[in-house]
Amino acid sequence: MKIYGLPKEEIKKHFEAGDITVGVFGLGKMGLPLAAMYGQLGLKVIGVDINQKVVNLINSGKSHLINEPGADTETISKLVNEKRLVATTDGSYAASQADVMIIIVPTLLDSNKQIILKPVLDVAKAIGEGMKEGSLILTECTLPPGTTKNKILPLIEHASGFKVGRDFGLAHSPERTMSGQVIKNVIESYPKIVGGVEEKSTETAAGFYESFVKKGVIKVTNATTAEAVKVFEGVYRDVNIGLANELAILSQRLEIDVMEAISAANSQPYSHIHTPGAGVGGHCIPVYPYFLINLASAVNQNLAITYTARKVNEKMPHYTVSLIIESLNECKKPVNGTTIGILGITYKKGVKSTYNSPALVVIPELKRLKANLRVHDPLYTRAEIEEQLQVSGESNLEKLISEAECLVILTDHKEYKDEKTIR
Numbered sequence: 001m002k003i004y005g006l007p008k009e010e011i012k013k014h015f016e017a018g019d020i021t022v023g024v025f026g027l028g029k030m031g032l033p034l035a036a037m038y039g040q041l042g043l044k045v046i047g048v049d050i051n052q053k054v055v056n057l058i059n060s061g062k063s064h065l066i067n068e069p070g071a072d073t074e075t076i077s078k079l080v081n082e083k084r085l086v087a088t089t090d091g092s093y094a095a096s097q098a099d100v101m102i103i104i105v106p107t108l109l110d111s112n113k114q115i116i117l118k119p120v121l122d123v124a125k126a127i128g129e130g131m132k133e134g135s136l137i138l139t140e141c142t143l144p145p146g147t148t149k150n151k152i153l154p155l156i157e158h159a160s161g162f163k164v165g166r167d168f169g170l171a172h173s174p175e176r177t178m179s180g181q182v183i184k185n186v187i188e189s190y191p192k193i194v195g196g197v198e199e200k201s202t203e204t205a206a207g208f209y210e211s212f213v214k215k216g217v218i219k220v221t222n223a224t225t226a227e228a229v230k231v232f233e234g235v236y237r238d239v240n241i242g243l244a245n246e247l248a249i250l251s252q253r254l255e256i257d258v259m260e261a262i263s264a265a266n267s268q269p270y271s272h273i274h275t276p277g278a279g280v281g282g283h284c285i286p287v288y289p290y291f292l293i294n295l296a297s298a299v300n301q302n303l304a305i306t307y308t309a310r311k312v313n314e315k316m317p318h319y320t321v322s323l324i325i326e327s328l329n330e331c332k333k334p335v336n337g338t339t340i341g342i343l344g345i346t347y348k349k350g351v352k353s354t355y356n357s358p359a360l361v362v363i364p365e366l367k368r369l370k371a372n373l374r375v376h377d378p379l380y381t382r383a384e385i386e387e388q389l390q391v392s393g394e395s396n397l398e399k400l401i402s403e404a405e406c407l408v409i410l411t412d413h414k415e416y417k418d419e420k421t422i423r
Helices: 008-017 031-040 052-059 073-081 091-097 118-130 147-160 182-189 199-210 223-254 258-265 288-298 304-330 359-368 382-389 397-403
Strands: 021-025 044-048 085-088 100-103 136-139 169-172 192-196 217-219 339-343 372-376 406-409
Touching: 008 199, 021 031, 021 091, 021 118, 031 044, 031 073, 031 085, 031 182, 044 091, 052 073, 052 085, 073 085, 085 091, 091 118, 100 118, 118 147, 136 147, 136 199, 147 169, 147 223, 169 199, 169 223, 192 199, 192 223, 199 217, 223 258, 223 288, 223 304, 288 304, 304 359, 304 406, 339 359, 339 397, 359 372, 359 382, 372 382, 372 397
Parallel strands: 021 044, 021 100, 044 085, 100 136, 136 169, 192 217, 339 372, 339 406
Antiparallel strands: 169 192
16 A cells, blocks of 8 residues: 555554555564564564574564563464564565565674664665555664665665655654563653654654554654654763763772762752663664764764763773772782683673673683683573683573672673572
C-alpha cells in the first residue's frame, strides 16, 4: 500500500488492520526487538541483516539476544510460525515488499575517531534499488546531524529515480531505547521525536508512530534537528559522567567517599550528577561526542567541554589500573604474580557486548604487568572469555572470590550485588 501522504486517521486504520508491511534494516540489539514489536502489534515484518547466521537463526525461530523481553526465542518462533516475521540478507527485495522501511544499523567510529557511515549508506542504496512508489523511509539509527538529508536522501533518489516529497517520504526518528527494555521504551516510555526532510514526510511519519506510541509524538522542524536530539542526549550523559569521574579522582586524593557525596548532592532537585566508573562503553555514549566534535572541526569550532569530558572518560580504564597498582602496593604486593579477579567484561550490566568496554583496556594492561588474571562474567561462558580475551576464564563466581587476592568489579551485574556471594 502507499502510505506516504495518507492522513493520520487512515494510517492508524491500516495499522490496526495489519495492512502495513514494515521492513527493518538491521537486526541487532535494537533492530530485532523493533521487528518483533511490529510483528506483535499485528503487522507483517521483513527483517534485513548482512549476517547470514543471524538471518538463518531468526528464520529458524530463534533469537540471538538475551535479556530482551519481547525479542526472546519463544516470541520470535511464534512470529515466524505465524508468518509475521521473515528475515533476509536481500535489502532490495525487502524494500520492494515493504510499505515502511526503518533503518537501524550501527554508526561506528574507526581507529582515528572518524565516522563510519558505509553500513547506513549501503542500506540506503539497497532501499533505493528496490523501493516502490508511496513508501515511507525512516532512519532510526543515531546519525551525525545532516546525514539523512545530505547523504541518505541523494543516494535513495539516485538509485530509485523517485523524488522525495512527490513519490516517497523520508524522515528521521531517533531510537530512544535501552537494551533490556527496547519494546517497552518505544511503546510506553518516551515521546517519539520525528523530523522529515519535508513537511509531508514529517506528517506521515508522525501518523505512523502515533498509531502505537502511547507518549505521543514530538514533531521537530526537520530531519537534521531530529538527528541532533539523540546526539545531544548522548553528549549530555558523556559530559555528566566525565564530571562525575573527575570528582571521583579528586575525592580519592581528598579521602572523600564520592558515592556518598554525590548521593547527598543529588538530594537537591537541580543536581543530577551521574555515577563515576571505570570508563564509558557501548555503541552510543563514547561515539556520539565525536559526531559533533568532527562536525564542529569542519566549521572551525572547538567543542572544549565535550572534548575534555570524552578524554577524561577515555582515561578512566587506565586510572583504574593505577588504582589497582596503588592498592596492591599498600598491601606490599606486586602486580606481577598476584591473582586478580576481574568481575564483568561487558560494557553494561545485562547486555552481552564488550564494545568499547573498559575491560578491553584494563585486562590487557594488567596482563602486560604479568598479573595472574581470572575473569568472570555471568553473560559469558568460560570458553567465550578465554577465546575473546586470552585470559583464564572462571565460571564459578564464589570460587573466584574466595581465591583472588584482589577483586575488581568492572560491570555492575546484579550477580555482583548479592551480599551473600560477595562475602
